[in-house]
Amino acid sequence: YGSTRPERILAEVKRKATRGDARSVVDTIDQYCRHQEWAMNVGDEKGTILDSIVCEVKPRAMLELGTYCGYSAVRIASLLPPNSRLITMEFNPVFAAIARQVIAWAGVEDKVVLIEGPSGDWIPKMKKEFGLTSFDLVFLDHWKDCYLPDTKLMEECGLLRTGSILVADNVICPGAPDYLEYVRGSPRYESKYFRSHLEYTTVEDGIEKSVFLG
Ligand SMILES: CNc1ncnc2c1ncn2[C@@H]1O[C@H](/C=C/CNC(=O)c2cc(-c3ccc(F)cc3)cc(O)c2O)[C@@H](O)[C@H]1O
Numbered sequence: 001y002g003s004t005r006p007e008r009i010l011a012e013v014k015r016k017a018t019r020g021d022a023r024s025v026v027d028t029i030d031q032y033c034r035h036q037e038w039a040m041n042v043g044d045e046k047g048t049i050l051d052s053i054v055c056e057v058k059p060r061a062m063l064e065l066g067t068y069c070g071y072s073a074v075r076i077a078s079l080l081p082p083n084s085r086l087i088t089m090e091f092n093p094v095f096a097a098i099a100r101q102v103i104a105w106a107g108v109e110d111k112v113v114l115i116e117g118p119s120g121d122w123i124p125k126m127k128k129e130f131g132l133t134s135f136d137l138v139f140l141d142h143w144k145d146c147y148l149p150d151t152k153l154m155e156e157c158g159l160l161r162t163g164s165i166l167v168a169d170n171v172i173c174p175g176a177p178d179y180l181e182y183v184r185g186s187p188r189y190e191s192k193y194f195r196s197h198l199e200y201t202t203v204e205d206g207i208e209k210s211v212f213l214g
């Protein structure tokens, strides 16, 4: 039931996941999207790679581009150390409204700031609006042709410092060829590919982890 896929995912979370238990929200969405209807969450396999990077970096300030239903926001927030913040951007109001409820159900709303609007407008305002100097970790999972322009914009706005890490989903499927060429070819990045599969399928996909060298 529910008219859109995200609404059906939210309904499943409310029906099956334990309120306040982020892991059960993540597992519920994975079960639903693997067995009922596919959705473009980073998923369990690539999610484990993302988890390991979040645990390694222990970011105080993290940015996610493309919230969708809030699956990765919940996954990330559940691993953040105390007084760390995930800022996640979503410009579709329907998806943002769903994501807010998924994030609240998981009990991680005190670690997540959901900004409703386009990344292109908000990236230049981040420092002033949030008293930020830079992001320790950025997860790119929005429109694939926006990965590169938004990365350049973050560089220009001084939101990346030596050691800031970019983690990009879907660099193979659907693919982000211009972004890959940039981070792999630029002397300002140290890039590494983590081979995996498209969420809930056996199709090859992967995550690119790129360290900004300043
Ligand atoms: C451009 N600036 C932006 N600022 C804020 N939010 C933005 C945004 N761009 C897009 N968004 C939002 O991010 C989300 C978009 C994500 C785009 N992701 C994909 O297209 C995607 C697509 C696939 C996919 C793979 C294979 C296939 F056959 C079909 C789909 C798999 C994935 O893991 C994906 O992430 C939406 O919620 C959208 O509203």
Ligand SMILES: [Mg+2]
Binding pocket: 040, 041, 042, 141, 169, 170
């Ligand atoms: Mg994705």
